[in-house]
Amino acid sequence: MTTVPPTHPWNPPADDRALSPYTGYTRDHWEAVADGLLDAAWRWSTPGRALLDLPGKPSVSGVRSDGLEGYARTFLAAAFRVAGADGKDPHGWLDRYAQGLAAGTRTPGRDDTESWPLILDHHVQGQPMVESASVALGLRLTRPWLWDGLDAAVQDRAEEWLRGALRHVPAPNNWYLFPYTVAAFLESVGRGDEETRRARERALTLLDGWYRGDGWYADGDGRAFDHYNGWALHLYPVLEAHLAGDTVLADRYGPRLREHLECFSLLFGGDGAPIHFGRSLTYRFAASAAVGLGAVTGHTPLTPGASRRLASGALRYFLDRGAVGEDGLLSLGWHGPHEASLQRYSGPASPYWASKAFVCLLAPAGHPLWTAPEEPAPVEEADRVPALPAPGLLVQSTRADGIVRLHNHGSDHVRPHEGESAAQDDAHYGRQAYSTHTGPTAPGNVPDNHLAVEMDGVTSVRRRIHPLGAGDGWAASWHRPVFVSGPPMVPGLRVESVVVARGRYELRVHRVAGAPPGARVVQTGWATGPGDGTPRSLLHGLHGWTGRDEARAPQGTAYTPWARVPRLTAPAEGTGVYACLAVLTGEEGDAPPLEQVAGVESADARGITVRWADGTVTRVGFEPFSVSVSVSGPGGGK
Structure with a gap:
């Protein structure tokens, strides 16, 4: 950890690394x-x-x-x-x-x-x-x-x-x-x-x-x-x-x-x-x-x-x-x-x-x-994935890189009497995930950690969040996409979202229901900056996605003056299920390609089954909603 910059007006005491080995502060x-x-x-x-x-x-x-x-x-x-x-x-x-x-x-x-x-x-x-x-x-x-x-x-x-x-x-x-x-x-x-x-x-x-x-x-x-x-x-x-x-x-x-x-x-x-x-x-x-x-x-x-x-x-x-x-x-x-x-x-x-x-x-x-x-x-001390059902949050932390991620499936900034409007989009609540090492992109830039429905080039916003539950390593919610221009909402359009966290990996599953002809769905990952010393952001489509690229956020985040955001796209009409793996990591060294981490065994409009490389099977069902995990091989997931 670096020392206090000399521009500070106070003269801090010397670090005490015997009493405070982590921070030096007393x-x-x-x-x-x-x-x-x-x-x-x-x-x-x-x-x-x-x-x-x-x-x-x-x-x-x-x-x-x-x-x-x-x-x-x-x-x-x-x-x-x-x-x-x-x-x-x-x-x-x-x-x-x-x-x-x-x-x-x-x-x-x-x-x-x-x-x-x-x-x-x-x-x-x-x-x-x-x-x-x-x-x-x-x-x-x-x-x-x-x-x-x-x-x-x-x-x-x-x-x-x-x-x-x-x-x-x-x-x-x-x-x-x-x-x-x-x-x-x-x-x-x-x-x-x-x-x-x-x-x-x-x-x-x-x-x-x-x-x-x-x-x-x-x-x-x-x-x-x-x-x-x-x-x-x-x-x-x-x-x-x-x-x-x-x-x-x-x-x-x-x-x-x-x-x-x-x-x-x-x-x-x-x-x-x-x-x-x-x-x-x-x-x-x-x-x-x-x-x-x-x-x-x-x-x-x-x-x-x-x-x-x-x-x-x-x-x-x-x-x-x-x-x-x-x-x-x-x-x-x-x-x-x-x-x-x-x-x-x-x-x-x-x-x-x-x-x-x-x-x-x-x-x-x-x-x-x-x-x-x-x-x-x-x-x-250890990797952790505790769920907080009351607020609808899932915490995912990894000891190796010290990154903590918060998956948001229950906290919004919409009061009960307020309607939903994309013009009131709040990046500090509406994104799917936040961390200690990244911030949301600025308004006007591509949104990070977001599942959007696009209609005639207009991207939807996630405003009021309806929790579906949170349990051992998972959290889920649904929302009605709202649009900043044209009709504010599309009748019957609904997005149900689930995240399952294992080690540094995030399985993100969405069911988009009621998408009209000509619609498109877009999934983005973590916004990170260029250069050494910054976390890496990866996004890999497992099911339903047909396009993959990288978007740029020239206004950056609170952590970097300029950011890149991985992105997946696909056409959408009616009801469809889309799944991907996302990673935010600061770990050095080689890691297995995401293609080898998990794969889809079956999927339809009612749900999806994913098998991880260690033999663990995750099943997400939407009719009725459920998340289950079974292990047919050795534990792991890192």
Whole structure:
């Protein structure tokens, strides 16, 4: 692993490869990174320190909201840093935030240099509600050293501003945990009432309704399963239980976090990368927040050494790959700047929700999280193919190359009341598979990992995903293809999709039903870049495919500025079954040609039977739907 680039504004400690043989990072590194990020961000504060106006293109919420975002999200990092050091604040961070709180709440809503925007409904410039939770949590964490020393008038003004979160409507998802966090803080300082009680009760009632099992919450009433599970839906209630010493709350939500980490810990690559999946990926190493929280609260199946390996691995992964620019600021993107990774709500300070990763600093220096030797990450221990039936996901990891793949047959970004439109295609949910080493191609480029139906040259999009199930090494779903021009849908057109994972191989089977005359089907594989050191992407047709070529994605992915995508094509009419093998691998050396890995024994419109080279037989049936595996030879599949 490379060293931290010299352009970073902080001077990191030397690597400790005895204590941390995988990452070299210790608690001192985490404190140094927090201090470095804070120092760079504070260079852009207003004179009264109420807003941090970081340079860059404003978000849709506007410059003032973005400035509040800079204050609030960096406050999280400072609060975890100081609280974890039992109030020691050698850089005087809390004095700055105290001054900013006083200035920002003096005349909220006023158009001047310092005033914070009002907290309104989510559809009316609602971003300040998000930031209110970070302000409240920062004040909760640092109460003895910040809040308790404020003038009563400033405390009253801060409370009045924060109560805007309790009196306005959040977005119908994890946003309900923002007024929850505000209410919890107000109650912790003796300012609770019926309004705070209702906010907390409403949030937890919704949260329980969104719980789907396997440790996963949907982010709202739909089927959005992504990183918000860790850095929001688990974080706020479990951290509140920890800070309040609320054993009832901890017993209610702690076991869900533990179960979540059973599978989520598998979604980090051997190089430390989190899975590149879902929205708000510019929050980067916030993906490790659930890991750190589990270690701090004890609600984790991971050993302290494995927890630190994952958290420090994710932190170092991004620092070593240019996430911090020469100005010391976190950029908008993944490694470095990357516009296709962003959402319209992303502004210059948005990446600082990465501060949630510093929750691990609540474990003091003598905690086993910091004193136990690092242990391997799960991906470094063995090949795994666990299924997650509740969210409809299948994890496929290979120890030899450290790549983790996530096959998506249950998570979309379509709310229950919304119709489906190809114009709303979201590459971060609609693709069949994601990984720790590749990203989806940009809009306008050929989509990777996609089964499309083409009509008159118009390619279909996968929007709402209907799970069919997930089991031992497989997952399945169906969807209605939608089109961006012409008729949005073709009557009766339906695609049923199954993936069966064995070692590094993916058997992808689709049944396309109701294809009209003149239609074509297109299957693409993983998008990878040119040159040495990048994974290889292979795609081999087993049944139904008649054409094969390679498409180019000139806008690349978050991992490469230019990408190639293997592609299979075939004419389609009526009902047909199509099967292929896909591979994403970083392994060196020769491997058997895909033609020798598996072959089709039989296939018709009702299903397909595939025999693997080791004698294992996989049968996928569609009438009724079923997936079965039988072994007539020695085990294997690698």
